[in-house]
Amino acid sequence: MTYVRWSQCLLPTWKEDPGEADLPSHKLMLRAGLIRPLAAGIYTYLPLGWRALRKVEAIVREEMEAIGGCELHMPVVHPADLWAKTGRLEDFGPQLVRFLDRAGREMVLGPTHEEVVTDIARKEIQSWRQLPLMLYQIQTKFRDEPRSRGGLVRVREFTMKDGYSFHESFADLDAYYPKVYEAYRRIFSRCGLAALAVEADPGLMGGSGSHEFILPNPFGEDTVVTCASCGYAANLEWASTRWEEEREPLLPREEVATPGCTTIRDVARFLAVPESKTAKAVFYKGEQGLIFVVIRGDLEVNEAKLARVTGCADLGRASEEEIAEVGAVPGYASPVGLKDPRVKVLVDRSVETKRNLVAGANKEGFHLRNVNFPRDFPAQWVGDVATVRDGDPCPRCGSALQVQRGIELGHIFKLGTKYSQALGATFLDREGQAQPLVMGCYGIGIGRLLAAVIEAHHDEQGIRWPLALAPFQVVVAVLDPKREDQVQAGASLAQGLASGGWEVLVDDRERSPGEKFHDAKLVGIPLLVVVGPRSLQRGQVDLERREDGLRRTVELSTPAVREAVKELLATAGC
């Protein structure tokens, strides 16, 4: 082991915040010289960032190996016909980068590797005796995202740990899945992150069960719903709430004039009823036509939930013309008396459980009082498509739910046989019968995880690496590199620490002491050792801990400094 000299490594720092960045982690990764942009959502990792990234990878590898994972490495470039077989050549859409090779064969850049790993499994797994098997890799993915954002939070080219498990039965997958879940918890915890594990929508991946690991963060792109009392936690696209059945007697339906009231707010105010006593119409356009969603006036439709209930993958809001075309009056649309067979009605639980609501009359300037489902109109679907709000009752225990933003760090899925069936990946079971492999898949965005670590571990002066992820544990600042005694002392000290197993960076740049102190804090090395004239004349060096500024002066000797470093880092909270 040796040490790294700052002057001989590309470790640039910036004094000022970059104009392009908003997120703390994005600003700090640029200022501390971890990353540099090449194009939108495409970054170079500079040496310091790369070291930190490799620390994250090391933790991920250890935990994957601990649950029996075997690392392999699959290609970035895949033949498109493999993707055509699972239907995802179309499903992935423009996110999937496609191109032709010189022979005119269509190729794609891998956005994920279910197809390739299943192809491997199809060829290599023949017997139940080879199962279960967990394969994983840490590898570059490319997804041509419509919008990258937030530095490493959402990028187009990124490093992902993706793991795939193969089982002889759903029961075996069910038994294995919790091990991955626990491994993920350990990974995030070792990275110093209090990640939430939430129930999630399997979405495009398909499959029967799924959890996301989310770091609560105001800049996060995901929204999670949690219950402090019972521990319920779900992605907003999956979360539900509890509906109390209203008990009041059904009243006769009546038409009332509501001139000029085209919004729920207008109607509720005009008729002096709360918005929760109204039903509104929201129109969507799906593959099989128009969908008329009837939902309580004070609630919003969640499109992911709507897609699941209706089975429509491609949903969009319908235009006014499309609404009018089926005989509905925009602003006064009503499920009552709707006749056009092209429209399918979906009743949200919020309306199913309510009584005597105000709804449109499908007539300009009129609404209906005391509308009740199913007395007054039929529906193709009844389901939960409402967006959960902060304070809504928990579906399990009824306590108030919290809604917060977060960064998705990892996602695990029970895939089932979607890919093995599509690609014909079968094995012979204990009875000698060919069966499709049962699969799970498990992803972690490594770069995003690194960004999340910085989101959680920084202060106004810079990054504060957790010890396990610090690119170096110790930085030795030689205050005046023109003075031979300081250079010598710094070098021998650094060598002594390095041979003791620490990763050491020596700041031997010709900079003022102030800059070195500031940069040490900016790049976030857990421990700073100062070799300067003041202490050196007494045969001493000064140590300063990043996380709390704790300082200590010790004798300039390898054993003494090693001892002090060990103690200061061992007692650190990071």
Added chain:
RNA sequence: CGGGGCGUGGCGCAGCUGGAAGCGCGCCUGCUUUGGGAGCAGGAGGUCGCUGGUUCAAAUCCAGUCGCCCCGACCA
């Protein structure tokens, strides 16, 4: 893809009612300095994103285009 913003030395920005491209930081050289982002002196570095137009004259006005950022849509 819709909405908004921004493209001027490496970084952060000013200049924009048209008329000699500037400031701070950084960088280079020299001297002084050296324990919390030093001082002085000298210096290098810019087709003002690109293309076209208007004009005697364009960083500045107009049109188009490309790029980047933010919000939304989208999204393992």
